[in-house]
Amino acid sequence: MIKGDTNTVEAATRDDGLSLLEFSGWLRELQEQPAWRARADRESDYYDGNQLDAEILRRQREIGIPPAIEPLIGPTIDAVLGAEAKSRTDWRVTADHDREGVDVAEALNQRLNQAERQAKADDACSAAYASQIKVGIGWVEVAREADPFRYPYRCLSIHRNEIWWDFLAKEPDLSDARYLIRRKWMQVKQAVLLFPECAELIRSAGAGWHTLDPATIGLDGGASTDLAMSWNMERGWSIEEQEWRDSANQRVCLFECWYRQWERVLVLKLADGRVVEYEPVNEAHQLAVALGGVVPEYAVVPRVRLSWWLGPHRLSDAPTPYRHKHFPYVPFWGKREDRTRAPYGLIRGMMFLQDEVNARISKMHWGLAATRTTRTDGAVKDDDTTFRREVARPDADIVLDHDHMRNGGVFKVERDFQLNQQQYQRLADAREGIKRTGGIYNAFMGQDGQANSGVAIAGLVEQSNQTLADLNDNAAYARSQVGELLLSMVIEDLIGKPDEVFIDGEGIRDDKQIALNAPRTDPDTGVQYLDNDVERIRLKVGLEDVPSTPTFRAQQLNAMSEAFKSMPPQYQRVMFPFLLVLMDVPNQRAIIEAIQQADQQETPEQVEQQMQAAIERVKKDIQYDLKLRELDQRQPLVDAQVARTRHEAAGKGVESMFSATQAAANIANQPDIAPLADEMLASAGFEDSNAAPLAVTTTPVAPQVPLPRNTSPQFPARPATAAAGLDRGIEGGAL
Secondary structure, three states: OOEOOOOOOOOOOOOOOOOHHHHHHHHHHHHOOOOOHHHHHHHHHHHHOOOOOHHHHHHHHHHOOOOOOOOOHHHHHHHHHHHHHHOOOEEEEEEOOOOOOHHHHHHHHHHHHHHHHHOOHHHHHHHHHHHHHHHOEEEEEEEEOOOOOOOOEEEEEEOHHHEEEOOOOOOOOOOOOOEEEEEEEEEHHHHHHHOHHHHHHHHHHHOOOOOOOHHHOOOOOOOOHHHHHHHHHHHOOOOOHHHOEEOOOOEEEEEEEEEEEEEEEEEEEOOOOOEEEOOOOOHHHHHHHHOOOOOOEEEEEEEEEEEEEEOOEEEEEEEOOOOOOOOOEEEEEOEEOOOOOOEEOOHHHHHHHHHHHHHHHHHHHHHHHOOEEEEOOOOEOOOHHHHHHHHOOOOOOOOEOHHHHHOOOOEEEEOOOOOOHHHHHHHHHHHHHHHHHOOOOOOOOOOOOOOOOHHHHHHHHHHHHHHOHHHHHHHHHHHHHHHHHHHHHHHHHHOOOOEEEEEOOOOOOOOEEEEEOEEEEOOOOOOEEEEOOOOOOOEEEEEEOOOOOHHHHHHHHHHHHHHHHOOOHHHHHHHHHHHHHOOOOOOHHHHHHHHHHHHHOOOHHHHHHHHHHHHHHHHHHHHHHHHHHHHHHHHHHHHHHHHHHHHHHHHHHHHHHHHHHHHHHHHHHOOOHHHHHHHHHHHHOOOOOOOOOOOOOOOOOOOOOOOOOOOOOOOOOOOOOHHHHHOEHHHHOEO
């Protein structure tokens, strides 16, 4: 049973791509977006120092004010950009699962760092960050390089005016955007090389259809039928011609349109958390569904596609060439308006104060050089234009009319303009206000301020960092997204291909080699598989504070040096190689290895102790040899004594056996002797074990004839037992 559907439902039918109606609707939607691009261009001009437009220059020229510019926005923004360049961090690949994929993540981290350097990702991100700070939006393209003689991947900063996106998107990575369109102006010849199958269409459209014969438009069939349809389509298109064609310069504008097409597909949710699309031709998917391990579910998912347009003419439309589900353009967001979602940067709030600074400086210079004259008509012989030009000179020579002045004419020249304290204070406030609007203090820019102590200066720098925290957080997120897209292409090129990755330990760890996609065979089942398969490992890209810039490494070195000073000597030997890694010295690895080898060598005290220990061991060995030799010499005597003891023991045994045999014979003949012998042995200290006899033999004894009892008083009667005999007589006390 398929979840979410009780009937047999087929996937949504896929059309042949983006239609002209939908594409035209998006272009009209772009034209209705908030007009923020012209304002962003003006903000960029202020950063570049182009702060006086033609209207201001005309008005100043009319009243004689000289143009003056004190560019304060540029240095203020440069301080922020410099902080980003000095605190740049690197990417680090980690495995989503703590117990597996660690080696794969380490190997891919090596490959990603290599791609970061070769594709110039840092330069692209810095350029996008600069545009983000200035005008509120920057773009980085993460794509494959079309030139086979270059590095396979490229990261380029794209100008904001080339890219148009869906303003209804809410996600910062545009994962919910319907479309993203980039406009590329190029020569007709270059466009023909990119799309050779549409060469005739591109040439005709680029030339304004002057090469098309109107007589063939109405013909049914023929080679010009497609061109005629394209010509008719272009005639009814509502987009202005200058938006995509420059016939005079033989240039055309290609629209690179990335869009999402939603489809209803079957997916499988695996036990490890992965979700894959169900493929009916995949035997593993069929087996998993048949065994009931997973249950297919219907889901609506977006498909990313790429469509190329030349005005109303679609040149191509195909699925995305990448495995990831994102557009290959990453936005670096600055600030955005609440209602319109239009981006803006730090320069917007600085422009008014910059205009005030420029105006006050111009007026101040004009006032200091201005001259006020009072004269009656006809007092000066020269005409008014010549007089005004001459009186403005410090070495002016003015000829007055003698007759006119004699009749009460007036002529006075005054130079009494002074800059008062209020005007100067307002100029100083405007200068400082430019920094305040951006949340940037003098300490952050390296300038002198009111703070004198190191703690106070560090506090002001930290306040500036807090003000820029939101912008820097957006930049960090966008930079991580760039790393994700770059890693996706690296993994795509490694899928199914065995590869060896060398991990340099930098002298402080052991070097190792990691094998990716290594073919293996299960010894129990015989199933072949790939060890360290990069396609099955779930990875993520994060930013780690890795010292990647000289300033950042110097900060880390200073911090570790302070901790190094307070460590015991045994810990300092361990930490010293890590300090050398942070130093920018040549032959760093060789120095670390030499120090480690020197650390393994023994000190003179250790050598002396080892010599004493060796001498003690030699002495013990000599004593052992002497003792062994003495034992060898005494061994014959010991052997002789042992042999003698054995002989004596054997003789005693024979005697004992003989005595025992005699005693046994006597007891056998006279049983009454046995109790007497036991008593004698007991009185001598022997213990009777009451053991059974080794062999019991019964000898038939003839019945004895009772002897006649002696009744003679001269010869007493023989006692029946020994005890009876002892108890008789005087000693026994019995009568």
